[in-house]
Amino acid sequence: MAPSVSILPSSPLNILDFVVNKGHGVKGLAELGLKSLPSQYIQPPQERFETNNEEANQDLIPVIDMSNWDDPKVARAVCEAARKWGFFQIVNHGVASHVLEDVKDATHRFYELPAEEKHKYSKERSVSNSVRFGTSFTPEAENALEWKDYLSLFVAANVDEAASLWPPVCRNEALEYVKSSEPVVKKLMAILMKGLNVKEIDENKESMLMGSKRINLNYYPKCPNPELTVGVGRHSDVSTLTVLLQDDIGGLYVRNTETMKWIHVPPVSGSLVINVGDALQIMSNGKYKSVEHRVVANGNSNRVSVPIFVNPRPSDVIGPLPEVLQSGEKRLYKNVVYKDYVMHFFSKGHDGKATVEFAKA
Numbered sequence: 001m002a003p004s005v006s007i008l009p010s011s012p013l014n015i016l017d018f019v020v021n022k023g024h025g026v027k028g029l030a031e032l033g034l035k036s037l038p039s040q041y042i043q044p045p046q047e048r049f050e051t052n053n054e055e056a057n058q059d060l061i062p063v064i065d066m067s068n069w070d071d072p073k074v075a076r077a078v079c080e081a082a083r084k085w086g087f088f089q090i091v092n093h094g095v096a097s098h099v100l101e102d103v104k105d106a107t108h109r110f111y112e113l114p115a116e117e118k119h120k121y122s123k124e125r126s127v128s129n130s131v132r133f134g135t136s137f138t139p140e141a142e143n144a145l146e147w148k149d150y151l152s153l154f155v156a157a158n159v160d161e162a163a164s165l166w167p168p169v170c171r172n173e174a175l176e177y178v179k180s181s182e183p184v185v186k187k188l189m190a191i192l193m194k195g196l197n198v199k200e201i202d203e204n205k206e207s208m209l210m211g212s213k214r215i216n217l218n219y220y221p222k223c224p225n226p227e228l229t230v231g232v233g234r235h236s237d238v239s240t241l242t243v244l245l246q247d248d249i250g251g252l253y254v255r256n257t258e259t260m261k262w263i264h265v266p267p268v269s270g271s272l273v274i275n276v277g278d279a280l281q282i283m284s285n286g287k288y289k290s291v292e293h294r295v296v297a298n299g300n301s302n303r304v305s306v307p308i309f310v311n312p313r314p315s316d317v318i319g320p321l322p323e324v325l326q327s328g329e330k331r332l333y334k335n336v337v338y339k340d341y342v343m344h345f346f347s348k349g350h351d352g353k354a355t356v357e358f359a360k361a
């Protein structure tokens with residue numbers, strides 16, 4: 001339900017209060033029918049999107065057909081993409097298309113709830129840290145806000161138990177998507193580990209590679225001045241792997257680390273976008289790349305995306321794997337407690353690839 005125009009916030013303080021503290025989110029702000037972007041969302045020029053910074057060749061991010069997981073060519077393509085681009089899309093991956101459609105629909109349903117319903121899941125009101133509705137990235141620490149709302153759901157070891165606290169309007173669909181993507185995550189990890197000469201994923205490695213997960217339901221409302229702001233600023237994920245479902249609107253861009261230009265990741269029907277996160281870059285001693293990416297704001301359409309962040313457990317100590325270092329190569333990263341790494345990530349605004357400096361040897 002759109003709020004009445006009489007509560008249109010006028011001062012900078014009221015905008016923050018309306019969006020963050022009152023839980024309307026940026027979706028509530030967009031629905032006020034603003035003609036121009038509030039100043040809090042204006043990004044510095046260097047963070048805005050410029051088309052002359054976009055790679056002309058748009059076919060660069062590989063799309064890999066996973067029909068035959070055991071094909072050595074498939075394994076090679078996955079490992080090569082993880083080393084070179086840090087990003088690839090997969091098709092024929094085995095997650096049913098209705099599961100993907102259902103979770104996108106459920107995301108829209110959650111955001112259509114009245115603000116007071118969504119606000120129940122805000123940091124201040126949520127009954128659990130496992131469920132958090134928020135806006136932007138970390139509004140307390142950011143110089144400029146990002147044009148995005150999110151619902152973040154922590155997936156503990158017992159998936160069904162964790163989900164009991166999730167909003168009923170999207171619970172089953174989010175759960176189904178997490179469960180259905182699990183075989184994909186396990187098979188991708190096995191391929192990537194083989195590519196590092198890791199023969200067996202024992203209990204300790206399994207915990208470090210995929211011991212916890214977080215699913216985010218992202219909503220990017222239509223924006224009055226998309227050229228002045230961002231949907232998500234430049235960052236790399238802190239996960240080991242991220243499995244991202246995007247709708248058909250587009251707007252995700254990945255850094256080409258050779259040219260430093262931005263490459264669009266075009267929506268491909270039924271596909272999942274896979275990207276390497278910092279935790280896997282650290283464990284692989286830099287062999288697999290966690291690459292900077294960002295999302296543009298859109299002046300014409302609302303957009304949703306649903307990333308599953310596959311993570312170590314918060315208490316795990318992560319560092320380069322012994323198998324990677326056994327040839328005597330130089331260690332690029334020290335061991336860090338994953339929780340400390342995540343807390344560092346969330347203690348500041350998005351700042352490109354700077355987070356990984358925290359773990360530099």
Ligand SMILES: COc1cc(/C=C/C(=O)SCCNC(=O)CCNC(=O)[C@H](O)C(C)(C)COP(=O)(O)OP(=O)(O)OC[C@H]2O[C@@H](n3cnc4c(N)ncnc43)[C@H](O)[C@@H]2OP(=O)(O)O)ccc1O
Pocket residue numbers: 123129132134136137138150152154212214232235237238239309311314339342343346
């Ligand atoms: C929002 O835009 C985003 C989000 C992302 C997200 C990427 C990921 O989620 S990658 C995976 C991160 N790893 C985990 O979430 C592991 C599981 N986490 C935990 O178990 C805990 O959060 C913890 C790391 C162990 C810390 O627990 P605790 O000590 O109880 O503290 P918290 O209150 O949970 O959090 C501390 C601090 O971090 C911020 N924060 C934590 N989780 C989130 C989240 N999911 N979304 C946003 N912010 C989060 C939060 O600001 C907390 O600070 P406060 O000052 O608010 O207390 C990628 C890109 C995006 O644009």
Ligand SMILES: O=C(O)CCC(=O)C(=O)O
Pocket residue numbers: 216218232237244246251252293294295304305307
């Ligand atoms: O919405 C997207 O396409 C990507 C979002 C993202 O990068 C993130 O949530 O970490």
Ligand SMILES: [Fe+2]
Pocket residue numbers: 235236237293
């Ligand atoms: Fe990301």
